[in-house]
Amino acid sequence: MSAIPAARSRRFSLGSVSLTVAAITVFIFLYIPLAIIVLYSFSGEVVNVWPIGSYTTRWYGEMWNDSQIREGILLSFRIGLIAASIAIVLGTLTAIAVDRFDFPGKSLLRFCVVLPITLPGIVTGVAMLSFFSIMGMQLSNRTIIIGHVTFCITLILNNVVARLSQIPRSLDEASADLGATPWRTFWRVTFPPILPAILSGGILAFTLSFDEIVVTLFLKGRDATLPLVIWARLRRGFSPEINAAATMIIAVSFVAVLLANRVSKWAGSS
Amino acid sequence: MSMHVEGQGARIELVNLEKQFEGVVAVRNTNLTVQPGEFLTLLGPSGCGKTTTLRMIGGFEYPTGGSILIDEKDVAALPPYRRPINTVFQQYALFPHMTVARNVGYGLEMAGVGKAERDRRVGDALAMVRLANVEKRRPSELSGGQQQRVALARALVNRPKALLLDEPLGALDLKLRKAMQLELKELNRETGATFIYVTHDQEEALTMSDRIAVMNEGRVLQLGTPAEIYEQPVDRFVADFIGQSNLIPGTLEARDGDRCMVRIPTGGLVEARLRDEPAVGASVVVSIRPERVILQGQPAESLDGSIPATISEIVYLGSYNQLVLHATPDLRLIVTAPTDMPARPGDSVHATIPSRYATCFAAE
Numbered sequence: 302m303s304a305i306p307a308a309r310s311r312r313f314s315l316g317s318v319s320l321t322v323a324a325i326t327v328f329i330f331l332y333i334p335l336a337i338i339v340l341y342s343f344s345g346e347v348v349n350v351w352p353i354g355s356y357t358t359r360w361y362g363e364m365w366n367d368s369q370i371r372e373g374i375l376l377s378f379r380i381g382l383i384a385a386s387i388a389i390v391l392g393t394l395t396a397i398a399v400d401r402f403d404f405p406g407k408s409l410l411r412f413c414v415v416l417p418i419t420l421p422g423i424v425t426g427v428a429m430l431s432f433f434s435i436m437g438m439q440l441s442n443r444t445i446i447i448g449h450v451t452f453c454i455t456l457i458l459n460n461v462v463a464r465l466s467q468i469p470r471s472l473d474e475a476s477a478d479l480g481a482t483p484w485r486t487f488w489r490v491t492f493p494p495i496l497p498a499i500l501s502g503g504i505l506a507f508t509l510s511f512d513e514i515v516v517t518l519f520l521k522g523r524d525a526t527l528p529l530v531i532w533a534r535l536r537r538g539f540s541p542e543i544n545a546a547a548t549m550i551i552a553v554s555f556v557a558v559l560l561a562n563r564v565s566k567w568a569g570s571s
Numbered sequence: 572m573s574m575h576v577e578g579q580g581a582r583i584e585l586v587n588l589e590k591q592f593e594g595v596v597a598v599r600n601t602n603l604t605v606q607p608g609e610f611l612t613l614l615g616p617s618g619c620g621k622t623t624t625l626r627m628i629g630g631f632e633y634p635t636g637g638s639i640l641i642d643e644k645d646v647a648a649l650p651p652y653r654r655p656i657n658t659v660f661q662q663y664a665l666f667p668h669m670t671v672a673r674n675v676g677y678g679l680e681m682a683g684v685g686k687a688e689r690d691r692r693v694g695d696a697l698a699m700v701r702l703a704n705v706e707k708r709r710p711s712e713l714s715g716g717q718q719q720r721v722a723l724a725r726a727l728v729n730r731p732k733a734l735l736l737d738e739p740l741g742a743l744d745l746k747l748r749k750a751m752q753l754e755l756k757e758l759n760r761e762t763g764a765t766f767i768y769v770t771h772d773q774e775e776a777l778t779m780s781d782r783i784a785v786m787n788e789g790r791v792l793q794l795g796t797p798a799e800i801y802e803q804p805v806d807r808f809v810a811d812f813i814g815q816s817n818l819i820p821g822t823l824e825a826r827d828g829d830r831c832m833v834r835i836p837t838g839g840l841v842e843a844r845l846r847d848e849p850a851v852g853a854s855v856v857v858s859i860r861p862e863r864v865i866l867q868g869q870p871a872e873s874l875d876g877s878i879p880a881t882i883s884e885i886v887y888l889g890s891y892n893q894l895v896l897h898a899t900p901d902l903r904l905i906v907t908a909p910t911d912m913p914a915r916p917g918d919s920v921h922a923t924i925p926s927r928y929a930t931c932f933a934a935e
Contacts, residue, residue, distance in 0.1 A: 471664035474631050477651040478658045479678035479729065489677075493668045 335551055342544035349539065360545040370546055373530035380442060380526060381510040384449035389503045391450070392457025393495070397487075399458075400465040401473075418455040425451060426519030433520070441522035448516040453506035460502035464495045501561040508557040512550050580608035580765035581642050581655065581732035583628065589636035590623050597623040599789040600637070605733075610759045610766045612776040615786035616812070621769045622737060624786070628767065629658045629735050641732065652681075656733040657726035661741060663718045665710035671697075671721050672706035678729040696728035697721075699758070716747045727758065733765040740775065752778050773813045777801065785809050801860075805846060807932045810858040817864070817904050819857040820934065823849050831931050833857050837878050837898050842926035847933040854934040861893065863928040864906040866914075867921045878922045880904060882914055896922060 345355030364370050398404075399411050417425060429448050430440075438444060468491065476486040514528040521529065531546055583605040590598040598620040605611045613621035626632040628639055630651035639647045646654050657678065665674050672693055679689045697706070700720040710718055719739060726734055736755070740748045756779050759766045770776055776783050777797040784794045785808075793805045804810035811818065821833040824840060831845040833855055843857050867877075884895035887910065894914065896904040904922055908914065 469662070469664065471660050471662060472666060474629075474651065475658070475660055475664035475666070475725075476677070477631075478629060479725070480652045480681035481677075482652055485681065490666055 338544055339548050339551065341541075342548040344541070344544070347541055349541075349544075360542045364542040364545040364549075367542060369525070369530055370527070370542065373525055373527035374546070374549065376442065376524050377511050377527040380445055380449060381507040384446050384453050384510045385503045385507040387446070387450050388453030388457050388506050389499055392454040392502065393461050393499055395454070396458050396461035396465060396495075397491075400462055414458055415455050417451040422513070422515030423519075426516045429516070430519045439522065440520055442524055444520040444522065445517050445526070448520045449510040449513060452516075453510060456506045456509065457499065457502040460498045460505075461495050464498035465491075468494055497564045497567055501564040504557045504561040504564070508554045511553055511557075579730065579732060579763040580606075582607050582640075583733055583765060583767070584640040584643075585624070585628075585637065586640065587637035588624070588627065588634055588639065590620075590627060590632060591635045596789050598627070598634075601789075601791055603784060603791060603794065605765055605767060606781075608759070608763050608765055610756065610768065610779055610781045612768045612770060612780040612783045613786055614770060614773060614776040614783050614813075616771055619786040620789040621771075621786050625658075625735050625737055625767060625769045628733075629656065630654050655731060656735060657729055657731040658735040658737065659722050659726050659739045661737045661739065663710075663722040663739075665718060665721055665725070667710055670707050670709060671702075671713070674710065674721060675725045675728055677725065682729070692728050693724075696724040699727065699761070700724045701754075715742055716751075719743060719751065723755075723758070727762060727764075730762070731764055733767060734759075734762075736766065736768045738770055739768075740770075748775070755779060777813070785812065787812075802928070803844075804858065804930060807856055807858065807935070810930065810932070815861050815905060816858045817861065817906075819859070819902065819904075821855055821857055823851050823853050823855045823931070826851060830926075831855075833931055835878070836902050839878055841878075841924050841929060843924075843929035843931040844927070845931050847931075849931075849933040856932050856934050857924070858930045858932065859924050859928060861905045862891075862907045863925060864904065865923040865925065866894070866906060866908055866912070867923065878904070878924070880920055880922050882916050882918045882920060885914065885916060896920065898922070 340353060341349050342360055343356045343358065344350075344353040345357045346353065395410070395414055399407060425448065429444070429451075433440065433444055472490050473486055476490045477483070481489060512528050513526075514532060517526055517529060525533065527546060527550065531543055534540060534543055585601050585603040588598060588601040588603075589596070601620075601624065613624055615621045623632060627634050627647075630646070630649060630653075634647050637647070638645045641655065651658075666677070669677070672690075675693045675696055676689045679692060684692070693706070697703070697720075700723045702717060702720045702724065705713060705717065705721070710721065713721065719742075722739065740751050743751065752775060755766070755768075768776075768779065777800075780797055782794060782796055783800050784791045785800060786792065787808050793800055793809050795803075800809065800813055804813060804816075807818065810816045819833075819835050819841070821835040821841065824832040824834045826832075826845055829845050831843055833841050833843060835841055835857065841857050849855050878898045880896035880898040882894055883897050886893040886895075890910075891907045892910050892912070892914075894906050894908055896906060898904060906922060914920070
């Protein structure tokens with residue numbers, strides 16, 4: 302063997318070592334705080350101290366017995382599910398309109414629908430708050446849902462448009478050629494391939510809504526979602542069941558992202 | 572195969588058919604009648620309007636003028652799912668999330684045909700295109716040739732009155748393409764359906780078609796049997812597009828009915844059939860196929876139509892040789908000759924142009 306491949310391989314390994322170090326650093330940076338919260342949620346101490354002396358699951362029981370936290374969890378689930386469902390319907394319909402039809406103002410529509418996700422939450426929150434007060438609408442869970450739908454739609458839209466653009470138009474034509482009305486063509490030919498995109502978009506939209514705090518803060522009525530309950534509690538001083546509640550949010554997000562990933566993989570294989 | 576049905580094919584008439592895309596004319600004032608059971612090919616270069624014409628017949632584009640009659644019924648405004656015809660698409664357009672059996676049975680399912688009957692007909696259709704044991708597979712698991720057959724079966728299973736084929740063999744390799752050409756011709760006979768085939772491949776068109784419509788710039792230039800198109804092209808474009816043609820420039824010397832004499836650059840006279848209506852003295856072009864030119868070592872009896880030339884190149888093509896001759900530095904002739912003809916580059920020969928195979932067009 303000549304010297305050149307050896308030199309190249311050493312340089313390559315130097316590069317790969319520094320890359321690995323960088324990756325591990327980022328990983329630690331991202332996940333150590335989460336891991337510590339999860340560990341503390343099982344800590345037997347009443348304050349966060351390190352090292353943890355004893356382990357217990359009592360904070361989870363206390364969390365569930367705490368009616369404020371329990372209702373916060375249930376409300377966050379409810380708002381997440383409703384907002385994601387509404388966004389699924391509106392986002393999918395918009396995606397189909399954008400992908401399959403040509404109409405004036407199409408790119409403007411596309412831009413306007415994508416905008417909310419790039420806007421800071423505080424802008425969306427303030428804007429919608431003043432809109433609702435102009436319209437004379439009482440702030441309630443309903444206004445939170447409307448606020449969440451604005452950015453949830455974007456996730457569904459982007460996901461579904463990406464999938465639709467991979468489906469050749471000729472499939473629609475073939476279906477029509479074989480006697481299917483546009484309605485049947487949609488359900489038999491277009492819908493099955495975009496279903497995974499709709500679902501994974503929907504799951505991500507749910508997680509986004511589940512731990513959203515800024516827009517929710519502006520638009521909330523009497524009830525508080527889980528992130529708001531945690532936030533309010535922390536202002537009054539630390540209590541250990543907060544660790545359990547935070548761990549729950551982590552778990553929900555983790556499962557949801559895993560699920561969304563699974564669904565996209567399933568889409569790729571079919 | 573027991574699928575033979577007499578008189579199943581539709582008569583398709585295009586009447587003053589026209590299509591504009593935002594002011595750009597794709598198909599202009601086209602009139603064409605396709606006979607029941609006929610294999611008709613729309614042939615032309617890309618952008619000539621052949622695919623647009625086919626898509627209008629299929630219902631994927633709506634004409635901006637004229638009508639499309641299928642068995643005397645105007646379907647121009649009907650959507651594809653209300654037309655008694657089916658299409659084989661260029662990239663097959665098989666549904667990727669369905670098995671082959673679901674793909675082929677799709678049209679029957681839409682028509683409300685029961686499961687048992689559907690399965691039987693799907694089996695028949697797959698047998699007709701010579702595919703076995705692929706029912707449960709996905710299209711992505713099949714080769715290009717197999718996908719092509721599934722697309723054919725999916726269209727034919729519905730027993731369409733006409734089958735539209737949009738360059739269906741374009742993605743296949745040469746050998747498979749040749750085999751499929753013959754099979755398509757057979758399917759046309761077996762099913763009795765009218766076939767309308769779009770291609771830019773003139774050889775494919777000559778092989779399969781009952782008649783060919785040569786198109787260019789949105790219009791049909793010539794409609795005729797492969798032999799008519801090949802032997803008697805109506806204009807310079809057709810002569811040039813179909814097969815190989817020698818186009819010899821000249822001046823119209825005399826005319827009598829559809830015969831004429833043309834003075835060519837060598838100073839000689841060539842007799843030809845007159846196609847257009849050029850005046851005597853006008854610039855014209857004489858078209859002659861390479862295999863129609865007669866080569867001799869000696870000048871012909873009559874000097875007329877015999878062109879002295881030098882062989883500049885001999886290309887061996889297996890079943891024949893192709894010779895490149897130069898009569899003048901600018902006048903090049905391509906001719907074919909038997910491989911056993913004793914000839915070498917640099918030899919002087921006389922090329923005779925038989926008057927009954929030569930055609931004269933007005934120069935552009």
